[in-house]
Amino acid sequence: NAGVMQNPRHLVRRRGQEARLRCSPMKGHSHVYWYRQLPEEGLKFMVYLQKENIIDESGMPKERFSAEFPKEGPSILRIQQVVRGDSAAYFCASSLQGRGDGYGYTFGSGTRLTVV
Amino acid sequence: AQKITQTQPGMFVQEKEAVTLDCTYDTSDQSYGLFWYKQPSSGEMIFLIYQGSYDEQNATEGRYSLNFQKARKSANLVISASQLGDSAMYFCSLADSNYQLIWGAGTKLIIKP
Numbered sequence: 764n765a766g767v768m769q770n771p772r773h774l775v776r777r778r779g780q781e782a783r784l785r786c787s788p789m790k791g792h793s794h795v796y797w798y799r800q801l802p803e804e805g806l807k808f809m810v811y812l813q814k815e816n817i818i819d820e821s822g823m824p825k826e827r828f829s830a831e832f833p834k835e836g837p838s839i840l841r842i843q844q845v846v847r848g849d850s851a852a853y854f855c856a857s858s859l860q861g862r863g864d865g866y867g868y869t870f871g872s873g874t875r876l877t878v879v
Numbered sequence: 880a881q882k883i884t885q886t887q888p889g890m891f892v893q894e895k896e897a898v899t900l901d902c903t904y905d906t907s908d909q910s911y912g913l914f915w916y917k918q919p920s921s922g923e924m925i926f927l928i929y930q931g932s933y934d935e936q937n938a939t940e941g942r943y944s945l946n947f948q949k950a951r952k953s954a955n956l957v958i959s960a961s962q963l964g965d966s967a968m969y970f971c972s973l974a975d976s977n978y979q980l981i982w983g984a985g986t987k988l989i990i991k992p
Contacts, residue, residue, distance in 0.1 A: 798980070805883075805970050805982030806924075819979070854924060856980075868980065870916070870924035 767792075767857050768837075769871035776845045776878050784840040784874045788857030795838045796868065797830060800852040809853075812838060845878045852876075881906045883973050885983035892961050893991050899946070900956040900986050902971035908932075911975035913954040915945065918968040918985070927969075930954055966990045 768787040776782050788795050793813055798806035808822040812832035823830065827845075832838040842849055852875050856868040882905040892898040904913065915927040930938045930945045938945045946955040958965055966989050972980045 794978075796978075796980075803984075805972070805984050806980070807982070808979040811978060822979070852922060856924075868914075869926065872921075872923040875922065 767855055767869050767871035769853075769855050769874050771874060772872060774874055774876045776876065778846055778878055779844050782842040782845050782849070782876055784842075784853050784855075784876070785837045786840070786855030786857075786871055787837040788855075789869050792857035792859055792869070794858045794860065795832050796856045796858075797838075797840050798854045798856065800854060800873070802851075806854060809840075842876075845876070847878050850876055850878045881973055881975055881981045883971050883981050883983035885971055885986050887986045888984070889987040889989070891989050891991055894963060895960055897957060897959045898961050898965075898988065900958075900969050900971075900988065902954045902956065902983060904952050904954060904971075904973050906952075906973060906975045908975035911973060913945070913947070914972045914974065914980065915943070915954075915956045916970045916972065917965075918970060920967070924970075928956065961990050963990050963992060 770785050795812045797809040799809055800806045810823050810830045811819040815834050827843045829841045852873045854873045855871045858868050884903045886901055911932045913930045917925045917927050928938050928940045928943045928945050930947045937947050942959045944957045968985045968987050970985045971983045974980050
């Protein structure tokens with residue numbers, strides 16, 4: 764039973780390009796969360812999605828960032844016109860319920876985005 | 880506002896010794912959960928242990944135990960018989976009525992042979 768799969772593991776983009784980060788949740792999980800981790804810091808919440816719905820995007824920057832979780836396929840975090848400050852590790856997590864209670868949220872291995 | 884504080888930026892511990900990683904939290908909710916995650920140098924985030932606010936007993940998972948002191952709002956992680964493979968960043972996080980996880984800044988643990 765595969766865990767949360769994120770790809771690519773590492774992504775390098777030039778300033779101004781677009782970055783697409785993919786996340787396939789654990790089988791049976793319909794709740795997906797995206798977090799960002801800057802160097803030497805803990806994770807910061809970005810967005811919470813269920814299939815075809817954005818439940819909470821309060822942690823998303825107002826511009827250039829968008830997320831989706833279509834009926835079929837992985838969840839996508841999209842960053843348009845990347846800047847150096849977007850360089851970070853982006854983690855996806857999934858859970859069976861809306862709160863990851865006793866078994867926690869299952870995290871993917873993250874995508875490390877480097878903007879050059 | 881919810882907050883997690885990890886006051887130890889780094890720790891050195893001799894192999895086979897027990898180690899306690901500190902975590903204090905702040906929330907106005909009555910129902911909440913506390914998590915500890917391990918992040919090795921490879922970068923993935925590994926779930927270690929969970930404590931619910933209404934759990935009367937401290938959580939344990941193998942060599943990991945959570946010293947939960949509700950009145951003090953602390954949830955320290957105890958690792959018994961430390962191993963070289965325990966060297967990593969350790970994060971404490973809080974989930975309350977909101978599903979978002981609030982994270983501390985982490986503690987870098989280095990186990991010395």
